[in-house]
């Protein structure tokens with residue numbers, strides 16, 4: 001499969017069931033216990049930032065962003081990012097993150113935070129948050145707290161507790 005064979009479109013309300021299934025398939029039942037999930041609980045994702053990757057019209061990947069604050073700084077939580085196992089490793093995940101970040105750069109929030117693997121997200125512009133600088137409301141490996149600036153200098157002094165909204 002080539003990179004040209006998928007398209008990225010804004011998430012539409014009609015995609016919701018397909019994305020629920022995608023999350024169940026990629027993260028399994030343990031997803032509800034994740035700290036990032038808890039931060040998103042009861043907070044709708046930002047509709048205009050949601051992206052869906054499609055192949056022949058069928059959703060195969062998705063990324064969402066939710067409003068958070070880091071200390072007093074408005075920010076975005078990236079996730080869930082999910083790609084159906086049958087369509088992994090053709091660049092869909094990276095394309096979703098890149099396009100999502102580009103769209104987020106037009107907004108007022110300072111940075112994007114996620115909980116994930118640095119080797120995957122580093123080429124996409126994410127950095128490990130300095131140890132102890134950012135804390136989440138639940139258990140998380142501190143080495144997996146990653147941030148990307150949306151504006152020049154936005155990571156300087158970025159610290160504090162992460163909260164929804």
Ligand SMILES: CC(C)(COP(=O)(O)OP(=O)(O)OC[C@H]1O[C@@H](n2cnc3c(N)ncnc32)[C@H](O)[C@@H]1OP(=O)(O)O)[C@@H](O)C(=O)NCCC(=O)NCCS
Nearest residue numbers: 026081082083088089090091092093094115116117119120
């Ligand atoms: C992680 C995920 C979104 C990647 O999507 P994808 O479309 O397969 O990713 P891409 O095709 O853009 O990138 C694939 C590359 O990233 C690498 N990669 C995938 N997951 C990685 C990880 N956790 N750490 C480091 N590298 C990783 C692959 O080995 C591949 O490397 P290559 O290009 O050298 O072959 C997808 O595998 C998925 O949905 N996983 C389950 C849910 C999940 O873990 N989501 C992320 C939560 S933070």
